[in-house]
Amino acid sequence: MLPERHSTCFYMEERERIMNRIFAKYFTFMLLVLQAMPESAWALQPHSAPEGLYVHQMSHLLFTGALVYLYMHTRRTPELQSKGWKYLQTFCILFSGWNLLALIGHEAIKFLTPEDFIHAATWNEQIAGPITPVKMVYFITKMDHLIYVPALLFLVIALRVLSREALKGKEK
Template sequence: MTLLFRTILLLLLGCFLPENALAFQPHAYSGLYIHQLAHFFLIVSLFFFTVKARQTRLASLKAWQYIIAGTWILILWSGATMIGHFLDLEIENSMHLPPGTEISHLYLRGWKETLYYILKLDHLLAVPAMLFFHRGLTLLRKGESTLSSPRQGHP
């Protein structure tokens, strides 16, 4: 059985055995501080990665341009998720409903709740970042990492 077939089989099985798919997970206080610190270190390390990658000749390769773009989007994702975790502590507990609860209408009491629900859509940043990474790595694997048009100010 090939790896691709196994992966597709597992994904299909997952469709028939669904669990709750929550955007960002609530954390206990002690776990939250460590988790937020991890988000911060991810942002810092990805920032230095992109700066270093842009300073090399790799930035002129099309594949690496995709990877660098995905890295910038992942930095935005991590920052948005950090803010969402902080807002999770600020908003009232009434915002957390048990699974399966029907909501007849959504009443947002202020900007914190509104921003919290907007940030819950973090997959709108994470998925494109992963697609950029995938595209860049696919080009590298195929050996199609051609030079793009030269950037101004760089030889």
């Protein structure tokens, strides 16, 4: 049996390898999805209009994955267990949620037509009835800042706490 310290290190390295494998698969899958889309980009070929939207959506997914990875990694790294890192983990969760919300919002708007809006392009703009679930989802996702701003607030708190801890450590 290995000594405790060695066995802990071994466990951490193994877990990191597993996580890397999972994310490699995740990004490979994303590339395959891209290949499967008829409208998707081909090098030195003309691209159809929705390409930008697809890329944007994929970037949301990519960022979501990256944040989940950061959350898991910081949670399982023994050196990153201070209070500041707990706030950062909260940020990761909230911002992943925002990414998914934004993605849903972008998808929802595809199902809406100009007729679904009254007084468009004015402060009195409204979603015309009847209010369907898609319209309700769109309305909710329009207020994504309600999750975006708290997420950033946690990021600020996390960095503030970490900087204080670092300062205290340096003073010692």
